[in-house]
Amino acid sequence: MALDHPYRQLPMPSNAPFELKPSSGKGWGAFATRRIGRGALILSEEPLFTIRKPHAEITDEDVVRAFQQLPASRKPLFFLLRDNASWQFRRVEHAFAENCFNMAGEDHGGRQRDGPRGLFLLHSRFNHSCLPNTKIPIPTSNREITYVQSFAIRDILPGEEITFSYECDFGCRTREERHQQLRFVCHCDVCQAGTTFQQLSDMRRRLVRGLQYLQIGKDLDGQKQEASGRPLITDIQLKRAAETRSIPLSSRLIYGLLVMVLTEQEGLLDDFLAERLSPSIWAAATMFETENNARLAKLAMAQETWLERLCVAFHLYGRADAADAALAGVLRKRV
Numbered sequence: 390m391a392l393d394h395p396y397r398q399l400p401m402p403s404n405a406p407f408e409l410k411p412s413s414g415k416g417w418g419a420f421a422t423r424r425i426g427r428g429a430l431i432l433s434e435e436p437l438f439t440i441r442k443p444h445a446e447i448t449d450e451d452v453v454r455a456f457q458q459l460p461a462s463r464k465p466l467f468f469l470l471r472d473n474a475s476w477q478f479r480r481v482e483h484a485f486a487e488n489c490f491n492m493a494g495e496d497h498g499g500r501q502r503d504g505p506r507g508l509f510l511l512h513s514r515f516n517h518s519c520l521p522n523t524k525i526p527i528p529t530s531n532r533e534i535t536y537v538q539s540f541a542i543r544d545i546l547p548g549e550e551i552t553f554s555y556e557c558d559f560g561c562r563t564r565e566e567r568h569q570q571l572r573f574v575c576h577c578d579v580c581q582a583g584t585t586f587q588q589l590s591d592m593r594r595r596l597v598r599g600l601q602y603l604q605i606g607k608d609l610d611g612q613k614q615e616a617s618g619r620p621l622i623t624d625i626q627l628k629r630a631a632e633t634r635s636i637p638l639s640s641r642l643i644y645g646l647l648v649m650v651l652t653e654q655e656g657l658l659d660d661f662l663a664e665r666l667s668p669s670i671w672a673a674a675t676m677f678e679t680e681n682n683a684r685l686a687k688l689a690m691a692q693e694t695w696l697e698r699l700c701v702a703f704h705l706y707g708r709a710d711a712a713d714a715a716l717a718g719v720l721r722k723r724v
């Protein structure tokens with residue numbers, strides 16, 4: 390059956406390090422055909438077409454109009470798309486929705502803006518994992534992208550399935566929260582319910598979310614959390630300090646380092662994420678004005694690993710610094 394599957398007709402770059410084939414329980418997927426080293430580009434792809442509207446506003450008519458503008462030679466490619474059970478889509482809007490990527494860059498808060506959507510024939514074949522081996526980075530400016538690129542975030546062995554995370558904030562979400570957001574049940578290693586690995590993973594990801602709250606005073610949606618329900622921060626005074634940007638510099642440095650260690654232990658600290666998270670940690674370490682604190686922070690950052698840096702920085706815990714008041718003033722102005 391798979392031999393004459395429409396995906397066999399999708400045009401592949403001649404140097405592609407992967408092939409498309411059925412993936413158990415997930416329809417089709419992309420599998421490495423050779424070893425792909427950490428950091429290597431896997432695929433650079435332009436969209437078949439783009440619709441310049443946010444996701445929720447795209448209709449069947451928009452898709453038909455974009456399709457009609459395609460050159461005749463490209464039109465048949467759209468009809469190769471299949472749903473997860475290899476059936477043709479009943480509505481073109483669904484075919485588009487299931488195979489598109491947001492092409493907007495990040496806003497100032499580091500979240501992806503809701504922008505135009507592009508239809509990607511090959512990248513849409515990559516399946517999801519909450520512990521992926523590949524990343525499709527979002528541009529860190531507010532510019533719109535014209536192509537999508539995927540990179541290996543660790544070494545990928547021949548035969549291994551190429552996966553990426555469909556949501557960029559899953560590193561802060563538990564299994565249950567992730568499954569609520571995905572429209573399918575993920576069976577990746579950290580989604581094996583009831584295993585120690587999964588429980589540890591949930592704990593780490595929730596801790597990272599809480600630590601981020603303490604650093605920026607807001608949750609993933611940019612909002613303050615209500616005290617009811619299952620609050621991230623149960624200590625009311627600490628929560629208030631985070632929301633009024635009154636967390637002392639010593640704690641900020643420790644929280645930042647703890648996020649790095651937890652994310653690294655979770656297997657999610659790829660080079661892109663490290664590049665995004667580490668500048669604020671290095672900056673915090675140089676802001677201390679009280680001499681003893683500054684010396685200790687410098688010593689912490691001189692260590693080789695994030696864990697070693699954290700262990701030294703822990704000695705700063707609970708210490709006030711002469712820079713605290715001025716820092717709080719600067720952070721409050723940014724809100």
Ligand SMILES: [Zn+2]
Nearest residue numbers: 519575577580
């Ligand atoms: Zn998963």
